[in-house]
Amino acid sequence: MKIKSLLISTTVATSLLLGACGNMDDDKDMKKSDDNKMESKMDKKDNMKDSKSNKMMKEGMFKGENKQMVEGKAMIKDNKLMLTDFKSSKGPDLHVYLTKNGDVKNGMKIDKVMYDKKEQTFDLKDVDMKDYDSVTIYCDKAHVVFGNAMLK
Template sequence: MRTKTLLASTSAALLLTAALAGCSSPAGSGSGADASMSPMPTMSASEAAMMSVTGTFAGENGKNVAGTVTILGDTITLSDFSSDEGPDLHLYLAKGTSEADVTAGTEIAGVKWDAASQTFTLPAGVDAADYTYLVVHCDKALAVFGAAPLSS
């Protein structure tokens, strides 16, 4: 009987040791208890402003729009941009691509349909991270020509 109790106690001690070993991490790995207690690094306002947001344009409503957008800080850059011609094309930051989304969005500036490279400045106080699309909109015809979904 004593042998069974001793074996059971030894087995329990080995299981406990194995379980605890599985919860620890190798020295210097940075994922132990001490690492989880360290504060998360915070981003300064200037670092947050310099985060890059990008997107690729696609046409909507039977219109052709192509190219890419990069937003870095307060600068919007269109590259390899092209669009069907429109009488009054503008860029809007919006949370969708419907006419209502554009109306609720923020107008950036007029955009040239035939200039492959264009650069714009975000209006003061506008954060591109608050929006999900950069939309090419014809203000005169009240029509969305195309949009680029934005991602970080």
């Protein structure tokens, strides 16, 4: 009879001890879950900042350079570069670049630009606009800047 009591007591004590250990793991899981929620909220805030910086609107008017004519407006809005009322001197290989102070060598080539098409739109997905302050029309073949629009 004493052995049965001892076995039952031991079983109950072991069950309580293991049950308490399981509860401690639940507390750790709850804390991890709370930490993950906090990190997720912080990531969302960072993503919102990034999307806001990419969605900010900047615009500028083109000015011709190097005896070339470039006119019109460049506007960046909603991850798109839009050229309006655009026209430029004819060139054999004109491209639009995003640049810092008109520096084409360190700029980002966007696409071919049509010298005589008034309205043109280019996708700027995955472009960090804080690295650039101007839109440059550049002839790749002649290595000549036709004009710039400083963005504000």
